[in-house]
Amino acid sequence: MTESKVSNVRQDAGQPDPSRRKLLKGGLAAAGGVAAGTAITGAPYVNAQAPLVLKMQTAWGGGNIWNDFAREYVERVESMSGGRIQIDLLPAGAIVKAFQVMDAVSDGLIDIGHDVPVYWYGKNKAASLFGTGPVWGGDANNMLAWWYAGGGRELYRELTQDILGMNVVGYFGFPMPSQPFGWFKDADVTTVENIQGLKYRTVGLAADLLQEMGMSVAQLPGGEIVPAMERGVIDAFEFNNPSSDKDFGAQDVAKNYYLGSYHQASESFEWLFNRDMLDSLDPDLRAILVHGVEAASTSNTASALDRYSADLMSLQNESGVTVHRTSNEILSAQLEAWSALIPTLEEDSFMRRVMESQKEWVERTVFYELMNQPDLELAYEHFFPGRLNMQVG
Numbered sequence: 001m002t003e004s005k006v007s008n009v010r011q012d013a014g015q016p017d018p019s020r021r022k023l024l025k026g027g028l029a030a031a032g033g034v035a036a037g038t039a040i041t042g043a044p045y046v047n048a049q050a051p052l053v054l055k056m057q058t059a060w061g062g063g064n065i066w067n068d069f070a071r072e073y074v075e076r077v078e079s080m081s082g083g084r085i086q087i088d089l090l091p092a093g094a095i096v097k098a099f100q101v102m103d104a105v106s107d108g109l110i111d112i113g114h115d116v117p118v119y120w121y122g123k124n125k126a127a128s129l130f131g132t133g134p135v136w137g138g139d140a141n142n143m144l145a146w147w148y149a150g151g152g153r154e155l156y157r158e159l160t161q162d163i164l165g166m167n168v169v170g171y172f173g174f175p176m177p178s179q180p181f182g183w184f185k186d187a188d189v190t191t192v193e194n195i196q197g198l199k200y201r202t203v204g205l206a207a208d209l210l211q212e213m214g215m216s217v218a219q220l221p222g223g224e225i226v227p228a229m230e231r232g233v234i235d236a237f238e239f240n241n242p243s244s245d246k247d248f249g250a251q252d253v254a255k256n257y258y259l260g261s262y263h264q265a266s267e268s269f270e271w272l273f274n275r276d277m278l279d280s281l282d283p284d285l286r287a288i289l290v291h292g293v294e295a296a297s298t299s300n301t302a303s304a305l306d307r308y309s310a311d312l313m314s315l316q317n318e319s320g321v322t323v324h325r326t327s328n329e330i331l332s333a334q335l336e337a338w339s340a341l342i343p344t345l346e347e348d349s350f351m352r353r354v355m356e357s358q359k360e361w362v363e364r365t366v367f368y369e370l371m372n373q374p375d376l377e378l379a380y381e382h383f384f385p386g387r388l389n390m391q392v393g
Contacts, residue, residue: 056112192214
């Protein structure tokens with residue numbers, strides 16, 4: 001975000017009240033004193049201190065399922081804080097555009113942001129490694145574990161705070177299912193030749209990957225995808241999941257939906273907190289905001305499995321969409337394209353360290369996962385014979 005853009009947003013949206021920061025600790029302590037005093041006299045508990053109100057903007061439209069996922073976080077934080085924290089949840093565009101959330105949090109225009117790191121890929125390509133980089137063999141659950149337990153958190157802090165100088169603290173949650181290859185007008189998207197020259201929407205390093213495979217890539221926010229498809233600006237696209245795709249009308253501009261891909265197989269949400277705001281809080285409130293991410297991650301995962309599967313069935317049964325599995329030829333070509341792209345990425349020393357950390361983690365942990373995991377498709381076919389063949393075109 002340029003300085004002029006930041007200034008315009010400040011004028012429209014207004015700066016957060018700095019007095020809130022100064023009074024926060026003392027005010028909450030005073031409220032605690034009132035509570036203690038009334039407990040002694042046996043009077044009902046009355047919290048005389050007004051709640052801390054934080055602005056949280058997402059990178060999603062108000063009708064997107066991901067805005068509902070952000071709301072699950074808000075509900076948990078407000079409940080765990082006993083109302084001492086209240087969050088004003090705003091959709092993309094309320095204060096800044098979707099790709100400007102990181103800047104807005106850093107500048108203090110909003111207190112909390114809800115997006116994905118690839119949305120600030122333009123600042124540094126390494127952002128894409130935190131969710132939309134080479135798949136290595138681990139899924140989103142595995143890579144989220146790398147962020148928490150395998151060194152990813154410190155590398156992310158180094159990128160956001162030391163390299164980019166952003167005044168933010170970020171936490172990850174909700175390991176997303178592998179993203180579909182996407183929506184195509186043509187049913188025959190089975191060979192690499194079929195996709196040559198197609199104008200295709202994706203974001204981050206996936207753009208570099210699919211350009212390597214011969215596609216012409218445009219990076220667009222979610223809200224611009226369907227209009228671009230209608231105008232012929234793009235021929236095909238991916239966004240993320242059946243629910244979001246259905247909500248913005250993907251089924252109205254294409255009828256062939258290809259599931260399974262290596263272009264974005266390990267993404268998670270990013271909760272961004274203004275660092276000054278977070279540092280100003282008493283430890284218990286800070287802990288509620290931070291660990292609320294983990295609580296919402298579990299809730300989001302359950303909601304996604306429920307909604308995504310139901311909406312996929314709706315797309316098939318009510319909207320006439322044919323669901324396909326992405327062919328092994330295209331999947332293999334994606335892996336080859338990653339192999340061709342990685343040496344170029346490794347020319348950047350920080351990106352090389354991130355990828356080395358990821359590979360070390362995946363080699364050890366995924367060996368365990370693959371050796372220990374029974375064949376789930378075999379079990380599914382046993383109890384629901386022929387079901388998979390019924391579901392795909």
